[in-house]
Amino acid sequence: MTEYVERLPVPRLASVVRTVWLQRTGDEPYVQRHLPTGGVELHFPIGGRPRLLGPLTAARLEVIPARTTLVGVRFHPGAAPPLPVPLDELVDQHVDLADDRLAEAVAASPERALETIQAQLPVRAVDPLMAEAVRLLMPWRPVDIDTLAGHLALSPSQLRRRCLRAVGVAPKVLQRTLRFQGFLALAQAGAGGPAGLAADAGYADQAHLNRECLRLTGLTPRALLGGSVSACACGHDHSASYLPFLRDSFKNRRFGVPSLAR
Numbered sequence: 383m384t385e386y387v388e389r390l391p392v393p394r395l396a397s398v399v400r401t402v403w404l405q406r407t408g409d410e411p412y413v414q415r416h417l418p419t420g421g422v423e424l425h426f427p428i429g430g431r432p433r434l435l436g437p438l439t440a441a442r443l444e445v446i447p448a449r450t451t452l453v454g455v456r457f458h459p460g461a462a463p464p465l466p467v468p469l470d471e472l473v474d475q476h477v478d479l480a481d482d483r484l485a486e487a488v489a490a491s492p493e494r495a496l497e498t499i500q501a502q503l504p505v506r507a508v509d510p511l512m513a514e515a516v517r518l519l520m521p522w523r524p525v526d527i528d529t530l531a532g533h534l535a536l537s538p539s540q541l542r543r544r545c546l547r548a549v550g551v552a553p554k555v556l557q558r559t560l561r562f563q564g565f566l567a568l569a570q571a572g573a574g575g576p577a578g579l580a581a582d583a584g585y586a587d588q589a590h591l592n593r594e595c596l597r598l599t600g601l602t603p604r605a606l607l608g609g610s611v612s613a614c615a616c617g618h619d620h621s622a623s624y625l626p627f628l629r630d631s632f633k634n635r636r637f638g639v640p641s642l643a644r
Contacts, residue, residue: 384412388622392500398461401622402496405452416442418598420459420559427452432479436472437550441599453495460512460548469550512548519557521564521584527553567627
């Protein structure tokens with residue numbers, strides 16, 4: 383087993399960071415299935431070198447050694463730390479970072495690692511036009527790409543180029559990713575049966591959800607969620623990532639979304 387707990391970022395980072403987390407593996411190596419989220423991630427293994435996980439278009443498997451403590455930062459789509467290369471060159475890539483300052487800070491204070499990293503994390507400005515695009519591509523706001531481009535006063539080709547530069551992937555790919563994240567948010571909340579979850583997340587039907595889940599994760603929804611489709615049974619705390627999806631949707635009253643205050 384592995385312990386995995388997410389937390390909301392500090393207020394200074396709330397506009398660019400979706401969630402931070404702490405993960406500890408047990409006495410056996412743990413196979414981690416990283417899923418597409420639309421954003422980049424920073425991973426800080428205690429005693430190891432920091433790594434950056436670029437935007438994913440499919441699941442990426444990683445074997446985390448036994449007795450490893452890992453601190454992570456997950457960015458919103460379109461937000462990222464200063465990068466060594468353009469973001470679209472980092473899609474589906476996992477690269478080591480030469481930031482010894484942050485690595486030493488984490489190693490020196492493992493119990494305060496989340497606080498230390500957030501206090502020292504450098505960030506870059508977010509393209510406001512792409513921030514609006516991401517907001518409109520959320521699963522609760524179904525919009526076709528041409529309509530989105532017109533709303534932003536861009537041509538579809540301009541929107542695609544700008545999205546590739548700011549997010550790393552094309553608008554349609556990001557939309558599929560965010561729709562699937564919406565499904566996971568509903569499942570994490572135990573919000574209903576598979577057909578209802580598929581419809582609420584914006585899929586045409588349950589078969590559509592199944593195809594997209596296989597495309598993005600390599601597993602069926604039931605296998606991904608630990609034997610259920612209506613509620614996640616992995617035993618990890620994903621609330622800081624997924625509750626905002628429901629809080630910001632018109633469905634929040636129906637599902638009784640709890641407060642994120644801690």
